[in-house]
Amino acid sequence: MIEHHGSCHCGQIRLILRSDPTEVSECNCSLCRRTAGLWHYCPPDQVTVEGVAVAYRQGDRTLDTWHCATCASVTHWTAVDPSYPRMGVNLRMFDPDLWQALPRKFLDGASY
Secondary structure, eight states, rough: OOEEEEEEEESSSEEESSSSSSSEEEETTTTTTHHHHEEEOOOGGGGGESSEEEEEOOOSEEEEEETTTTTTOOEEEEESSTTOOEEEEEEGOOOOOTTTTEEEEEEEEOOO
């Protein structure tokens, strides 16, 4: 089974990703450009989040962006609607060998 392990800066939030990313997405919305997230989108059942994260709900109130209460690293986002079939994992929480060579897809979130 594929497993990639990542964490926030202080290690309070640990992420286990059970899929191989094939690209990363960069978004320029008002939140993503500040957090510098590199997003991998996948079904929620491919990710395990361990530890207690804090949610921030902004904008159209459809997503919760999660961060560590101690070091403030943005780790992932989840949909408010539990039936939504995907989530975003910030690949910057993982070893750069996982994501550095991947193609980058630009998302113009600022225009939504």
